[in-house]
Amino acid sequence: MIETLRCTCEAAECDRELDESQRMLTMETSAGIRHAYECECGAVTVTVVR
Ligand SMILES: [Zn+2]
Numbered sequence: 644m645i646e647t648l649r650c651t652c653e654a655a656e657c658d659r660e661l662d663e664s665q666r667m668l669t670m671e672t673s674a675g676i677r678h679a680y681e682c683e684c685g686a687v688t689v690t691v692v693r
Pocket residue numbers: 652653654657658659682683684685686
C-alpha cells in the first residue's frame with residue numbers, strides 16, 4: 644500500500660511522478676480515499692489517503 648502525498652508510477656522502469664491531471668478515479672472506502680492514477684506509460688497506480 645502506498646501512502647504519500649506525492650506519488651510515483653508503480654511500473655518498475657518508469658518512476659514518473661503522478662499529479663492530479665493524471666488522476667482518473669477517486670473512490671471512498673472504509674480504509675480511506677483511494678486515488679487511481681494512469682501514467683503516460685499506461686500503468687495504473689492506486690494510492691490511499693486516510
Ligand atoms: Zn509510468
